[in-house]
Amino acid sequence: MAVTPGRRRVSSEEGEVRLIYAIGRLDRAIRRELRLRLAKELDLTVPQFTALTVLRSRSGLSNAQLARRSLVTPQAMQEVIAALEARGLIERTQAAHHQRILQTKLTAEGRRIARRGDRIVDELEGLMLVGVSPAEHRRFLASVRRADEFLRAGLNANQEH
């Protein structure tokens, strides 16, 4: 473990609420409710919906690329992809330059379902952000994304076996 996080003034005293603990608690509340609503209204799991939204903005990704972006194994992502393809929400075509790679794109129905999922996400975000100013919202989002980037950078730097 060659990590040198630098000196921090926040230690792990008992009774204190940790940032990692608070994030985990919030995410579990979000995912639980999202899972219930996506299952009930759209018959989708959370990973399935997530893959739809990623593919919407990054059309043509392969299964392996999707898995890397999502920080899961290709095997885990493949189950998600297979379910979406079986329902006709995505379609896969061989890449021109490489016969083995299957590029994945949303179908029209896939886009329609993704938009309906957006409304569920809108509702939950609305609940989370009641009374929060746009500036505060932006700062919050920026903090989350920054933490994610730094964590992944630190982990990758640490991975040199």
Add this chain to the structure above:
Amino acid sequence: MAVTPGRRRVSSEEGEVRLIYAIGRLDRAIRRELRLRLAKELDLTVPQFTALTVLRSRSGLSNAQLARRSLVTPQAMQEVIAALEARGLIERTQAAHHQRILQTKLTAEGRRIARRGDRIVDELEGLMLVGVSPAEHRRFLASVRRADEFLRAGLNANQEH
């Protein structure tokens, strides 16, 4: 669905990064790494370690109380509790006023393991917060806790069947 999230200026346009998506992505990165390190160094799962830290600050909770605080079912929490008890990290005693309720407390060994887990959490938080000022850290934590409270409040208000 009697929710009225109020007007927000942030809609779900394609290509935009949603707060909920960013939080989910960050939490998955955290949990994945935490899971690997807790398993390797302490032979603990993430829910087991979480339960230890909750019991450390709130000693004497019953299984049902722990489950409600963690937003999982009593059955799910019971597996966690059983594993910790089998390893001697917690002990359970009948409540004085109610024979059926088992109050749960950390053992000395449980406290020792929890402290070693703290160091792992410290390292990961250090990576996430490289170069972040204490003020920014506090604001970030406050935003997360506020979002969690408002989300749960909104969901409870919505639960009136």
Add this chain to the structure above:
DNA sequence: CCCATGTCAGTCTAACTGATATTT
């Protein structure tokens, strides 16, 4: 009787590791 608690059983989700085939 009602309700909260604890617990047993079975199920399902969503990840994992291992192994194998294909393609460049």
Add this chain to the structure above:
DNA sequence: CAAATATCAGTTCGACTGACATGG
């Protein structure tokens, strides 16, 4: 041969629902 990709199989973890006993 090496590396990346896809995919089959088996496994584990962590949640769920249902059923049921017990104590207040």
